[in-house]
Structures are given as C-alpha cells and as structure tokens.
Amino acid sequence: MTDNGSSTRTPEEPPGSLFGPDSQFHRFFNDPRWALAMVRATVLEAAHPQIGAALIDNSTFVTHPWRRLRNTLVSLQRMFGTDDDVRRREAARLNRMHARLSGTDERSRPYDAMDPEVRAWVVATLFESSVTMCRLSGQPLEPAAMEQLYAEFRAFLVVLGDQAGHLPPTVQEFWPYYDRVVAQELENTEALRIILYRLFDHLPAPPLLGGLPTVWAAGRALAGPAIGAITVASLPEPFRRRAGLPEIPGAQTLMQSAYMAAGLARFLPEGWLQTDYLTNLMSLSADSDDPRYATVTALRARMKRAGAFVRLVAPLPAQRGPAGAAEPRRSADQFFAEVLDQTGDGFLDWPDLAAMARELASRLDLDEPAETRLYTAYADWWRELQTALDADGDGRVSREEYAAAVPSLAGPALIRVAEVLFDVTDADGDQFIDAGEYRALFRTGFGRTVAGAEARCSRSAFVKDFLSFMAGRRYSTAYDPLLTDA
Incomplete structure (x- = not known):
C-alpha cells in the first residue's frame, strides 16, 4: 500500500x-x-x-x-x-x-x-x-x-x-x-x-x-x-x-x-435492507416450506385482492396456475421454451445445456473434478441431442425441429446426466441424498417438510424423478424453480 x-x-x-x-x-x-x-x-x-x-x-x-x-x-x-x-x-x-x-x-x-x-x-x-x-x-x-x-x-x-x-x-x-x-x-x-x-x-x-x-x-x-x-x-x-x-x-x-x-433508505432500522435476506425472500416459491414464507402470506392475499381490482380495469391473458395443479404435462413447445432454451435465443444448443450445468455446479459449490464430470455428462447429452434432432445440420436444434421429432429425451446420455447429478449431490457418498443435500440442490424449490429418514432419496428414485421431468415434460415442485423459474 x-x-x-x-x-x-x-x-x-x-x-x-x-x-x-x-x-x-x-x-x-x-x-x-x-x-x-x-x-x-x-x-x-x-x-x-x-x-x-x-x-x-x-x-x-x-x-x-x-x-x-x-x-x-x-x-x-x-x-x-x-x-x-x-x-x-x-x-x-x-x-x-x-x-x-x-x-x-x-x-x-x-x-x-x-x-x-x-x-x-x-x-x-x-x-x-x-x-x-x-x-x-x-x-x-x-x-x-x-x-x-x-x-x-x-x-x-x-x-x-x-x-x-x-x-x-x-x-x-x-x-x-x-x-x-x-x-x-x-x-x-x-x-x-x-x-x-x-x-x-x-x-x-x-x-x-x-x-x-x-x-x-x-x-x-x-x-x-x-x-x-x-x-x-x-x-x-x-x-x-x-x-x-x-x-x-x-x-x-x-x-x-x-x-x-x-x-x-439507509436510515431505516438495521436489518430491514439486508441484501441477501431480501434476495432469498424474493426467491421463495409459492409452495416453499421456508418458515419465512408464513410472514408474507398475508401480504400476498392483500396483493391478490389488488390484482383482482387491476384485472377489472385492464384484464390480462389467462396465466398458467401453480406447477402441477391443473396441467400435469407441458407441450413440447412449452418445454422447449421454458426448460431447454436457457439463453432465450429460440434455439437449443450447447450454451443452453452449459447454462444448466453451470447453475447446478454453482448451487452445489462443486470442486473442479465434480464440476468437470457434470459438464462432460451434459456435453455428451448435447451430442446425443444433435444426432437425434438437428435435422438441417446447422449445429443447433430449433423449436420446430424439437416439436416435429416428438422426442423422448431419455436416452443413455440423459440417464448419465441424472446419475452424475446424483453423485455430485450426494456429498457424503452414502448413496442416499439426505435432507441437507437435497436442499443444497433445490434450495428455493423444495416445497415439502423434510425430516429424518423420510427425506432420504435413493439413486434410483432420484434418477427416476429427474428423467420424469426432463423426458416426460412434467411440471415439478423441485425442478421447475431449479431450471425454469426466472
């Protein structure tokens, strides 16, 4: 200095x-x-x-x-x-x-x-x-x-x-x-x-x-x-x-x-404007089991009443309800736009799957070997998708190509992604994902009360849930906040 x-x-x-x-x-x-x-x-x-x-x-x-x-x-x-x-x-x-x-x-x-x-x-x-x-x-x-x-x-x-x-x-x-x-x-x-x-x-x-x-x-x-x-x-x-x-x-x-x-606003009482507290609070989903969510339930009710008044004045198009409530499955077009096209450019290509891997690695705070395994699994999946869906050979998959193929994405490479994700989430290597490990991955989307042995998730159950979301295009309380929400 x-x-x-x-x-x-x-x-x-x-x-x-x-x-x-x-x-x-x-x-x-x-x-x-x-x-x-x-x-x-x-x-x-x-x-x-x-x-x-x-x-x-x-x-x-x-x-x-x-x-x-x-x-x-x-x-x-x-x-x-x-x-x-x-x-x-x-x-x-x-x-x-x-x-x-x-x-x-x-x-x-x-x-x-x-x-x-x-x-x-x-x-x-x-x-x-x-x-x-x-x-x-x-x-x-x-x-x-x-x-x-x-x-x-x-x-x-x-x-x-x-x-x-x-x-x-x-x-x-x-x-x-x-x-x-x-x-x-x-x-x-x-x-x-x-x-x-x-x-x-x-x-x-x-x-x-x-x-x-x-x-x-x-x-x-x-x-x-x-x-x-x-x-x-x-x-x-x-x-x-x-x-x-x-x-x-x-x-x-x-x-x-x-x-x-x-x-x-700096003159407000200390703690009212803690950045991490506010961002974590805003990240809570509507079905979160976080204790803080109870403190905003009344506020949401008041805002819903305000929203009803606004709709009388300027109605908006119908909105989809909570995940899984009335629509257990997405259309191929919805799944492409909401899940696969992570960068929002209208195409599926490697940066979209890399963005998924990046989000997962960041949430789990992975070290270099585990992060590399995850990225490699996603890269293999991208090559599999290219082979199956890239009809015009331009190196990317359009929404039309994806929808026309009526694809089931659960090929060997996607199954490998699910298995690697299980391995890197299972921090203690006991072949089960416990409540703490599950929350590390789904910290804003895990909307059920978890306790003790009931929270333990086996490899087969985890892989099944992941494939059900990615291949079956089903809404998911856990995976939607992870890969879909803004």
Missing part, C-alpha cells in the same frame, strides 16, 4: 486485509443505492463488445434474470467475505466458468471471458458505478474512502489470478483509463439494448410473486421504463451521444431523485 492509500499489490501478496466487514465494499453491499449502481455497471459491461457478445451467446440474463442476480450476489459475498479459503474456491470456480466462455460475435470478432483486460473492465465498472452512486445521491466519497475502495477492487483482480496492473495503480490514473475505454471501446451492443429496453419492460415476476401476474405487470409497466431512463441518464454523456441513446426530458431530475431517495 502506498502512502496515498492506493494499492500496489502483486498476485503474491495476500489481499485478505482488504476484504471482510471493514471493507468499503461491505458497507455498500446492503446500501439500496447499490441496486441502481449494479444496473448501471451491468450496462457499461454489456457495452464492451467482448462482454456483450459473451452475454448474448452464453448468459441466461434474459430468461432467468432473478436467478442470475442471486448468483451474482452470492459470488460477491464469497469473494468479499472473511474466509480466505472460500474466496480462493470461488475465484477458482469463476475462472473455470470464464474459461468456457469464448467465441466470435456477429461481426466475427473474437471474445474470451478470460481476457485480463476485459476482466479488468468489469471490475472498473463496479468501482466507477459505486463512486458515481455516491456522487449522484449527494454524498460523494472522501478521497481516502475512494482510494480504499479502489484498492479493494484491484485486490479482487489479484484473487482471480490477474495482475492488479491491468487497472492503473492509483485512483488519479484510473479516470483517464476509464475515459479512454468509454470513448474508444464501448459500443451500442445488442446486450446493452436488451438490458435497457427489453429486460425491465418484460422482467418476469420473482418466484415469491409468481402467483400475482396482474399486480406484477401493473408495477412493471411503471417501473421498467423508469429504471431504463434512470440508467441511461446516469451513463457518461460522451457514450450516450456516440451510442445514440435517447435524451428523455426530465430524466436527469428523475435519476437524481431516485438516487437521493434510495440513499435516504
């Missing part, structure tokens, strides 16, 4: 002192303003052509935004927590995940999620958006606090195995670097346009509000455009002009008001 507080650490130096409850990042994590800052940072990331291409080709942020948000928050907690072993394990997991994300964009330009300059830009957007959120809310960071925060984010790169020098060594040198990237490298990418103009306008309800489509749609119709306008107004003006982003009258005032109002 230099005299002015900026970081000059190398990858060999342990950065643990920059993490934990005394860090600047930890203070921001439960700050309501940080939600706006995270959206802004995500837009700036998506505007980078390499990151934008990787998001379009591999990410589930369009079809499963709430899942992706929760996974991002869990990852940041692991990286900025107090446990060095957890931090190293999470860094290794992130590196394995990023190593699988490479390809070319629509203009045949290569992208690679392991490019150290690209990873540095991701960290830069988090730092700059944190500084900007404080400025916009009328509480600019003191120089010492800004230098400390910058040192923490540079240490983040070190933990990932990158040189901290991929970001400038001091805060003073950071701003010319940031201005250069904004002016020379950012573009109006497809991923940026989706986030600003499609994602919030069509954001599906979180699991907790899944049974209240009318109320959610009414609120989203107001909040979606507002969030987009606030985010655009907060972006650097040179980029807004170059990207042709619209200047909405009153957007600057709306943006400053939103940041100021979010900043006032």
